[in-house]
Amino acid sequence: MKTVKKLYYGAAYYDEYLPYDRLTTDMELMKKAGISLIRIAESTWSTWEPKDGVFDFTHLHRVLRASKDAGIDVIVGTPTYAVPPWLARKYPDLLAVTHDGPQLYGHRQNMDLTHPGYLLHAQRIIRRLMEEVQPYPHIIGFQIDNETKPYDTCGPRVQQMFTEYLKKQYPDIDAFNQQYGLNYWSNRVQDWADMPDIRGTINGSLAAEFEQFQRNLVTKFFRWQAEIIREYLRPSQFITHNFDFSWRGYSYGYQPDVNQYDAAQYLDIAGSDIYHPGEDHLTGAEIAFGGDLTRSLKRDNYLILETQAQGNHGWLAYPGQLRLQAFSHLASGADCVEYWHWHSIHNAIESYWKGILSHNLKENATYRECMTIGADFKRLSDDLIHLKKRNRIAMIMSNRSNTAFRYFPAGTIDDQNTIVRWLYDAFYRMNLEMDLISDTQTDQTVLADYDLILLPSVYSMTKSLTVQLDQYVKNGGHLLAAMRSAFADEHLKIYADDQPYGLTGCFGMTYDQFTLPGGTSLQSDAVPFAKKPVLSDWMELLIPADENTETLVRYDHPYWKEYAAVTHHAYGNGSAAYLGCFFDADSLEAVLRTLMERFGIAVPKEHFPLIRKEGVNQNGAAVTYFFNYSGAPVNYTVPYDGTELTKHVTFHAQDTVRLEAWDFHILRS
């Protein structure tokens, strides 16, 4: 496995965007701030190739020379995620036709990435770029494209590819009609030539299969670019990618449009960009979630290739927050924190997505805080790089289940990530760290690594995975599922059997009815709710199989009180619990605390806003971070004798230590 050699502190840099030549000044300012890495080139095709076949790498060489002189390493991105105007003009069908119709030139990430003309010219510019950068020894790696997604490409040619893909899977067209239930509303296709425009379909199964097909296009695209780049790669250089997340004004959950686990197999090191709320809204949850996911892609350390310096309007870090954020990334296993971006931009759509420097391009409050981080990264690199984590809990990510929520919402919840984060955030606040694993790569070997597996409404589940999970619990594992898990197969065809499909024995429970909660609440002898739980969107009427199933929580409602809301069931050598409804976060924590007892999993005594993250460093020492995600001081208890690295003082086990507002400590054994 390739790794980086030191803890990198970096920024994206765009010499070609700057309003005047200030390369020397910028390099000096970077050095002074401890910036050790820049990322360049990933969106500037029209600069390198302003006309078809006319190349101009002036800016590239300027920056590479200057950074080499300044001792700053470089990641070079291929510029393929934004096409030049001449290319869009040359191939009028190059921009994607999507569910919203044909796209116009201007935006990035709206081409048809299967277009032969696009691929031809993309290959040429990648090869030319790789040739140009050969002489520079300080290029440590390459980034494939940027935040690649299928951009909902679904023009006629792509749809023809989709029909071929289906034909290959279903030599018998009757089997196809049966699997997708196409007799419904007269949608039966008896001749592949009759396949209608997928954009009109009312069949969620077919629509979901098209999304899976689109995700496959992305995986192929990764393989294709990686193969080209590897022809030029030096052994010391790596390939990475800047994965992004589902977006709610900030990085929220798992990216529905890409199977990142599949795509990551073509990379040497995983990378991602994490943007998150700031100021009073900074909680660290997105840093943790995005970090846990990126780390899990290749089960190794990763790079934060973009995160906010000043960032979007309303994210201006309070004093100390920028430091807190940077070290939070390291505590999740990052080996690099790189800002988007060095300088604010003076034209176009991202002018208010501010970099370290403001538009006047001078030192400012943000820059001054960066200087302290750069110095600490350099000083503590040996202690903090390559932090290895050994989590006992894993949550299963599922692209198909995410798609399912869009076509089959649970009440108002039309994004499975709402459930993913509902569970994840509760564990985060309770300081139970976890890995995020893929439903398509989960087998008994993977499962065996964990004490507890979480199913965040994994609606779409193969029969094979239900068998694996059943066996896992029999073997002694614990399973915790949220409502709707294992409801439909991989084609979103609902199982015509008792739910949760294949796991009724494991959960010791079944149900066949569900409704909106209205004013329903929860009642429990086992769980001490601090206040009356508030339900919304979804409730299943769970029927325990018999007295071996513990009804942990039941509904508080005149008619539904006969049904269970949360169950727990000892099964084989393990146990399985099921959450049949969606409710408020505090009540969820109360339920989880009781369940962790049942599972025999210890819950740390630290609780948000005090966040504790830990691992083992490259020298085999334990490293424990304590973060205060609040504007008021908090105390924590030192877990073992060791050195606090930011202040380089010795702490003793059981000492009570005060953390100031938005401050953090790093304890090394």
Add this chain to the structure above:
Amino acid sequence: MKTVKKLYYGAAYYDEYLPYDRLTTDMELMKKAGISLIRIAESTWSTWEPKDGVFDFTHLHRVLRASKDAGIDVIVGTPTYAVPPWLARKYPDLLAVTHDGPQLYGHRQNMDLTHPGYLLHAQRIIRRLMEEVQPYPHIIGFQIDNETKPYDTCGPRVQQMFTEYLKKQYPDIDAFNQQYGLNYWSNRVQDWADMPDIRGTINGSLAAEFEQFQRNLVTKFFRWQAEIIREYLRPSQFITHNFDFSWRGYSYGYQPDVNQYDAAQYLDIAGSDIYHPGEDHLTGAEIAFGGDLTRSLKRDNYLILETQAQGNHGWLAYPGQLRLQAFSHLASGADCVEYWHWHSIHNAIESYWKGILSHNLKENATYRECMTIGADFKRLSDDLIHLKKRNRIAMIMSNRSNTAFRYFPAGTIDDQNTIVRWLYDAFYRMNLEMDLISDTQTDQTVLADYDLILLPSVYSMTKSLTVQLDQYVKNGGHLLAAMRSAFADEHLKIYADDQPYGLTGCFGMTYDQFTLPGGTSLQSDAVPFAKKPVLSDWMELLIPADENTETLVRYDHPYWKEYAAVTHHAYGNGSAAYLGCFFDADSLEAVLRTLMERFGIAVPKEHFPLIRKEGVNQNGAAVTYFFNYSGAPVNYTVPYDGTELTKHVTFHAQDTVRLEAWDFHILRS
């Protein structure tokens, strides 16, 4: 008039949608539950004709044979409301071009139902189907299409038809311009060839005429299908249709896109589907409204061809509610209650619109309650079938007025059904039952049947109808109009005269100004308001003609207090009242109680949630239903000595009887 022979309890059944063969099991489960009718075939063209001219009626015959063996009768629907993919491919212009542009294949009900290719192939499949079903004696009737509407078809060919339609009406194009006021904004059309795309018009009159033209297309379509079916019909068989309603997440009001009264003349028995809120939101108002409307279409008993079993998410009936609903339909005059549908569906858009059986296709709580209903329907058929109602009140439905509210809203009210239901629901809560009659079929003969006619903001009214209504009141009838009634003619041209047009004498009142109420309230010596009335959206400044007009209510406002808000006027042998503004439901009931006194109409002492419905059965006995639409017990007073049919006990007049939560009684004299 054709009728059914017994009270039917049924479900839609789709053998071709099921994930595996379970026909025998389903028939057994149906028989056990007392299901006596299934509806089949209405949306499965692509099953019967998977390729152009290739027919396969395997599923049809399977189901017909099995149902015959099980003693379950059948209604067969023509499959024309959802076209197969090959047909859409064969005629690229077969799907409707609408105000939203050309439609894509996938959804049902989006074809151009005037397309010659559609009609050609629809005729062929109907004829083939009718031939196939000839041998089966247990087919009691046929359903034309399903929820037919014009689907906003307005492609170039249809618009050309519209121009021809106008030309025929207006041989003099100047008259056309004058009627529609086309000089406005330079829209004058002096040559029919200049007729612009109707989709761009800003002329509500022209847009409304186009909608009328679209409704006429639907009426023609009914005639066309009925004529084909009648060629094959046995004398004992009937033709019906499943009419639907305007939709607000459930069946809300009169369907604006179809003149159901016109269409119904081609049917033998009227039918409809009623979906309504459930659980705590179940009031029975939609069952009553939809029933009153369907019954009024042919002034006879009707079939509920679809209603919810488990239905949409959040409608899961509490124990007892499913029974309450079924008998509420009967109490409005239904002779059949049929669920949509027997089994839940495992793929596509309606998977969460659940049937009697859940996705596991096993007996469940819903099924068990159905069993009790099925048994009661069978046992009580002779007593409850063909219930005849004799209502003293009628409300006038008006497609054109509904259209008018979309182009000329009253404040935020852009659907006349808001007013329709505002009035209807108040009468429903007061247990004053009514008929719902058509503005296009109302003459003195019809009016003479009633003591009170309601005008729910019948904005568009022909001069002829104003004359009829004036005469009706002179003859001793009572008239109650809500604001904006009789404001414009049948082309939505506002009458250039005193409003309400043609009825100022009748109402003894006029007005020429109106505004938003803001904080205006109402004051009255005649009406005891329990709380301060809350107005919204619309208020007219009514000017009583003289002291013969009673100002029942006036405005509570510093400047508008000089004007009347509600008036009553004795006129000829009758009287007429007018509501000049829109206000809260409780205050409306208070006003109506006072008005009923003026009209000499007795208001029952029962009030919602206790609902009373009555009629005379086929044996001439009085039948009175009492429904408790609440989760708490209520008492009622027995009106006459008789037998309570559900428990078969004798009740005596003036007994006080307790109705449990969501329970009902049926008293037969």
Add this chain to the structure above:
Amino acid sequence: MKTVKKLYYGAAYYDEYLPYDRLTTDMELMKKAGISLIRIAESTWSTWEPKDGVFDFTHLHRVLRASKDAGIDVIVGTPTYAVPPWLARKYPDLLAVTHDGPQLYGHRQNMDLTHPGYLLHAQRIIRRLMEEVQPYPHIIGFQIDNETKPYDTCGPRVQQMFTEYLKKQYPDIDAFNQQYGLNYWSNRVQDWADMPDIRGTINGSLAAEFEQFQRNLVTKFFRWQAEIIREYLRPSQFITHNFDFSWRGYSYGYQPDVNQYDAAQYLDIAGSDIYHPGEDHLTGAEIAFGGDLTRSLKRDNYLILETQAQGNHGWLAYPGQLRLQAFSHLASGADCVEYWHWHSIHNAIESYWKGILSHNLKENATYRECMTIGADFKRLSDDLIHLKKRNRIAMIMSNRSNTAFRYFPAGTIDDQNTIVRWLYDAFYRMNLEMDLISDTQTDQTVLADYDLILLPSVYSMTKSLTVQLDQYVKNGGHLLAAMRSAFADEHLKIYADDQPYGLTGCFGMTYDQFTLPGGTSLQSDAVPFAKKPVLSDWMELLIPADENTETLVRYDHPYWKEYAAVTHHAYGNGSAAYLGCFFDADSLEAVLRTLMERFGIAVPKEHFPLIRKEGVNQNGAAVTYFFNYSGAPVNYTVPYDGTELTKHVTFHAQDTVRLEAWDFHILRS
């Protein structure tokens, strides 16, 4: 400068819209009401030319003859803002292609006003109309088109014109790329033939330049029409135009789509239409704003060519309000108040935008109040016409800054007019009258007329204007800027320098960071806030240069309290103040009162709802209006001995006089 000869009271009149011939009746009713002017013809091309080349001026001559007989003067509008159906049919590309795609026929104001076919036919109908009206001596002037705007025309031909326009500005395409920052996201254009569809751009600078180009098209259109009309114009006749405003359900702020100052140079007299909230929501602010703007266009008296009689639903004037409104227009410098319109319309989209007469076309409450106004206009014409105002304050209007807010919003504020009105309305309530001047016509000569210049977030500012403003303050002027002023150049390229660009010396302050306020409030020793100020959307972290800069207000926030929120700085012979954030209106008034002290500007003791406006009449007498914009009486102090004109009584200085609800007084010295 041309002027009108008397105070006009008028209405738009459409003989061709009326449902029957009532010309004689209308003229009599008008005379009786004191209507002295009608505006005709501006939207009736299809009446004058029902077919291509077939002309019919029957209605025109009827109205001109009848009005002449009635002694009512006429303004004739060219009918070019609404095209006939035959013209749209003749040129299928005549209707504009916009960002929303190709437009459909029906609406007015949606043609491509650069289309050669449109211009050809428009010229012909204008010339024919001008020839027809020659004989009529009582036509006092002509209105060019109506509310002309570019209608977002951006079809291929117009975009080609835009590319030519850019080419002319940038002979060096590299300079073009540099100015617009097109290297960003690979948008560089190296060959003009590659220019992509502007509708797809993500470059706010380029989009803004296209909007500037569209505004230029409008200016050219004015010149073109004016030149044609002048060929026929008698010396006594004038050319005017009916400018409109940005729209929020009523006339709100400066029209973003037109540079009205540029366009006005082709007019003799400026005109506009002002629509405003009514009833309890009537404040007079829109009348004042629209009036100040229209008066400033040519720095002279103006015509109100349209304002509401009954107007839109919810604007029905309380008794007295119609009078209050009419004289409010005069007090801002109007020489004419003309209603849209005489009669309500019986078909189409504006049927509920009611005129003086309601749909029954009879005398009503509105008409009766008009009669009193007509009489007063006639009686007081000599005193009230040509009121000259001499304001000491001016606010700078900037089309480009308005565009900027759409592409670069401040929090949720995506319309600069929010800031314009935030400032304007505070001054209005404090009875500080102002002029509204153009950023493109502001030089030292203009500035020298004023004591105080307001910059309402003038985001886009040329370097040259920053120099002018700096000099103005040095010369003794006062400057008050709201946040974001002088942030970007005329191409919306953010200045890569300290902000506010070019004015940091003047303001004695700079900043480079800004954020969302969240719960931030304000604190101040200098400003007595009545309640805790509430911030929203935007806050800049202002850094005073040194102790010479007064921090008038600072932030109330744990971390941002180190920064100033409002500063004041003595500079040269003047001073400059800066508002760094957006906050509630009451707190703004408190800040402004303190600032007016610093500026040495006296704030009148009258305050809204008592509004005072003043000027000098044509006879040199002072005229002061006092308006009561409320439903409760208010008192005011008479400023000087004079005659109250509405009641023709003598008032003495320092008398306390009572104004009834919605009443007004006019004092003449």
